[in-house]
Amino acid sequence: MSPAESSIENLAEHARETHVVVIGGGISGLVAALECAKVGMRVTLLEASEELGGAIRSRTLDGVEIPVGADGYATAGGHVRALVDELDLTDLVRPEAPLEAWVAGVPGGPAPLPAETVLGIPANPWDPSVRRIIGWRGVWRAYLDRLRPPLTIGQQNNLDKLVRRRMGDLVVDRLVAPLTVGRHGLLPDDVDVEIAAPGLGTALTRTGSLGGGVAQLRGSRPGGPTIETLEGGLVPLVQALARRLGDYGADVRTGSRVEAIAPGWRVLLEDEELDAEIVVVAASGAEAHRLLAPHVDVVAPEAPATWDVVSLVVDGQPPARAVYAVPGSGPVSTVSVVSARWPWLAARLGAGRAVIRATLVSAPADDGAAIAEAADAASLALGIESLAVRDARIDRLPTAPPRSARGQLDAAARVRAAVVGRTGLGVVGAWVSGSGLAQVIPDAVDEAERLRRSALFG
Template structure:
């Protein structure tokens, strides 16, 4: 049995790995010249750094477990520091604790970040009629209505912006913060629902990190996954785009931009929603229409290297977030060599950091040239963290349409798409556009898609994926 995987990001690589483990023949096709998608490493001043995703959620097991399967368990690293900050109202302020994606369980949890007026408004939640979320609601709208806009603008928005580069007033509560959505079905106030989520969250063991990285960067995870697929006999081709899909008597035929046509028993689409929609336009026009409606945000990462001797006092903590309401160019900064010992050890004389820019509906900074973007980032970093030195090297990485937006109704849209595709045997969708944007979510999405696909194929001497 032969399965084509379209897309060579972490989702497509995971799908290929699972299919090969189940005993199928796999061809993975990636339109760009490299595998890994938004998992990518590069070098700045000779130090290897992540240019895309730089950590995985360690408390969710899928990515960590897969790393063990491909021999990377010993490469997992915990952050050297976990304290972070938020740059708002003219100062770097410690990141509050005791909240769920910025929504507090008590007003005291946000002391120091909100004004006295903003803190006082949080108590309004208990005085209002019982909360109603219906089928879905925007996170920002709900929280602003119950607790005031300052909670959203100063904390919810930058936290959600760090994940989606999105607009909190449009992002779906059901898809982006599902635990809180579920809790609100059983509680009358946001405060009570947040406390219920906190009680239901298993406590962390001493020293257990929330996030983890890899020695050499998260990009090495994708590289090792691709190597594992090749070692199992998978055919991985980069620089080859699929231009069309059609059903055949055997299963599926994929038209390629180099003139070839590949036939297979099944297809896994691990590409962004818009690309999947274009490929499904002929066979599933209703699904294609839904997929075309998924919006995306673009962002840029500015990576900078400084001589430690030029900096004087080094910034503390792992980095900081920046609320959009403060109208800065950057939306976040990560102190790479402060956060990851492997990066600090690569050249002890350097301090490397990265700043990100670009939000949904505001891609203007991405249109600037690299020098302009670097200067703007340095201006913000200077004001926020006192960085006045000149960098010895810089690198700008643009991720155009890199982050899907989980707007209100996203879960229902995904369900409709999968319902339309249920009548097309041998075809499954997976990836960040559907089931979560983090690396563990992408691994889980691929594993689920492969499991469903394998069960629809004719029986043969195969094992279930993941066994």
């Protein structure tokens, strides 16, 4: 055996002797586990609940399996698609059929969101569709944006303060806030402009107005689909990851809650202890904080956040819309016709049925009352007299802030810096990477690469 062959054999043996314990079976944990397993490391994945996937899940309603959690991914960066291709799921890729965006909770009833906007900020306040939502008073106030001096690049990254200063309260309250709350669960005051809309500050400075910056930014955006999914939703991705881990001999366990992590590293379960060279914490934010707090000083307790999402199977074909409500105007933040967004789901339902999803601002404790409240609010938002509900359910889904949340990147960087200081310890998940598969997957790949490189090469 040559020296090179001997070195490779020693490296392979080292990998086989390295035990990796991944705590959490959402997408981040599954991806991190796969990255370690495919180089020969011995992997144990522990999921506290009875199913893998985290916020990705599906349930049977009216005889049809439908996604009730995360159901699509951004194509930006190509990271999710690369994983899809690696798992031989390319034939299942399906593009989104974008829904028409509307705003509810405005005078005169729901109205179409103006087409020429970024984060709800209008390029042209004189557009009749803008005037329909903010009225003449709002239009004239927004027009002052053209008369104000431009900002210096980077001077104001707070979305709320930027838009209120330049275009006024009505633009923020009736156009911007419905989108930031409905899509990300964030008030405009919590959104970092330069992360949510990269280049907008520069475009504002270049054009001299916020509206001009919006127009320029929209003109520079590439075309093509930006959201995809798989036939059957994202559950096939979870299933494929679990199968691939099985192919590599990984030990994947559900119903296995970790009580604590001891230095060394030792993972403590209720009736078992696992020694490991590498521990990857891939749990939700609150659970990760509980496990990491004894080992890294910067981790602080975090209240768990959830979205109360009601899925409705109804008779008929409601309009293909996603309706975003003005905060405080009603019991829901978003209503969307999911079956119109995903043609594969419409085909499975057949003619005469549709799936509507409504996100409640604060759900009643009684599930029946919550479903009834969501159905009534959805009919109003979609402009339908009443909905004939065939089947329904409510899911309380874990959430994490997007990268565009103010302070998110800095907080995540502090956690990562502290974790890097503890050899063999890693952390992944939406609470550090930002929400969305396009953020979660490459972050999990990078963290797994850091850990396995350190373990194998020092």
